[in-house]
Amino acid sequence: MMKKQIWGFAATVALAAMAAVPASAHRQWMLPSSTVLSGDDVWVTVDAAVSNDLFYFEHQPLRLDAVHAWAPDGSDVAIENKATGRYRSTFDVHLTQKGTYRIASVSDSLMGSYDLNGKTERLPRGTTTANLAEKLPAGATNVRTAEANNRNEIFVTVGEPTTTLFKPTGKGIEMVPVTHPNDLFAGEAATFQFLLDGKPAADLAVTVIPGGIRYRDQLGQIDLKTDVEGKVAVNWSEPGMYWMNVTTPHAERQAGDAPPPVARRASYVTTLEVMAP
C-alpha cells in the first residue's frame, strides 16, 4: 500500500516536471521573411527553431510535422520546400490570395497516468483525447489525464488585413485581434484578446521580448497580464520583430509539499513584426 503511494507520488512529480518543460526551457518561434506584403504572386519563407536567443537558430530546429497554413478564405495552403537542418527548419508558403494568412503549429496532447498491476505508469508520448483508449493497456485503472495545448502561430498579410482566420476553435489559448497583428507600428499601443478554451482568459501571463537579444545586454522583456476580458495592451517602443508568449499559470511548489495535481496546461507563441512609423 505504502509502496503504491510512493510510486504514484513519484510519477506525479515526474509529470509536473515534464509539463513545466515547454515553458521554462528554450523559446520556440517561427520567423517569417515578411509579414506585410504587396503583389499578386508572392511568397513568404519561414524559419522555425527552438533557441535561447531571439531570433537566432542555435539550439534545435522546430519540427514541421504539425505546421499548417491557411489562406484568407480558410482553405489549406501547402507548406512547400520543407527542410529541417541541425539548428532550424525552413519552409515556404505561396501567397496567391489577398488578405491575412495563418501559419500554425498546434499540438493537443494528454498528459497523465494510470495504474496497472499495482504500478503507476505515465501515459506515453503522443497520447491525445482521440487515441487515449488505444494507448491504454487492458486493465488500466485510475486513469488521470490533463490536456496540454500548445499553439505557435504567425500571420502574414497580402494587401488589406483580414480577420476571417481568427475564429476561435475553443481549444487552448487563442488570440482574437483587437489590433490586427499585421498592423503594428512603433509608438502605437496594440491590444490583443486571449481566450482559454474559447472563453476570455483573465490573469494570464503575457511575455513580450524584442528580437536581437544577441546584440544587447538586457533581455528587454515586457511582462504583462491579461485583464478580466482576457485583453492585454502592448506598447511598442521600437520597430522590429517581437516574440510573444502567453501561458496558463505554472503550479509552484515548495520542497516537501505535496505535488500539485496534474493541471490544465496551455501555451501560446507568436512572432509579431512592428513596423517603423
Add this chain to the structure above:
Amino acid sequence: MQTPSRTLLIGGSLSAALTAPVLAAAPATMDVTITIPQLKVAEYHRPYVAIWVEKAGAPAKTVAVWYDYDMKKNEGTKWLRDVRQWWRAAGRTMTFPANGVTGATRAPGAQKISFSRAQLGATAPGAYVLVVEAAREVGGRELLRIPFTWPAKAGPGGRAAGKTELGAVTVAFR
C-alpha cells in the same frame, strides 16, 4: 470652369452657396513639382513614389503611384509595400495597376504632375494634406507633407524639402 462650380453649388450646402463667388474664381488644378535627387550610389534605382491626399475623418486618397508597373506578371507591385506609410494609409486596399493613378518611375530631376480638384478628392471645402513618400530599392525612404486648403488661391500653395530620398516638393494652384 463653369461646370465644376455649378455642380458644387447644386450639391453644396447653404454655406457653400454663400461662398459661391469665391468658388467661381477658385483654381481648378494643383500643379506639383517633385524633385527626385541625383544620388551618387553604387546601385541606383529610381524610387517608388506615392502621392496621396489626407483629410481628417476621411480615407486617404491616392492620386499617383510611380512604380515599375510594366514588369511581367505585375511583379513591380511586390515592392509597393516598401512605400510603407502610403501602403498602410491607402495602398493595401487598392488593386494594381490602378486607373489614373499608376505611373512609371521617374528619373532624377524636377518632375511635374497636375491634379484636378476631383482627382485630389477635395470636393468639400476644408483643410487637406498632400503627402509625398519615396522609397528606393536598396536605398532609403522619405515622406513629406504639404498642408493646403480648398478652395485655394491661385499661385504658389506650399512647399517642403526632403533630405535624402526627396528634394524640394512644391505645390501651386491655377
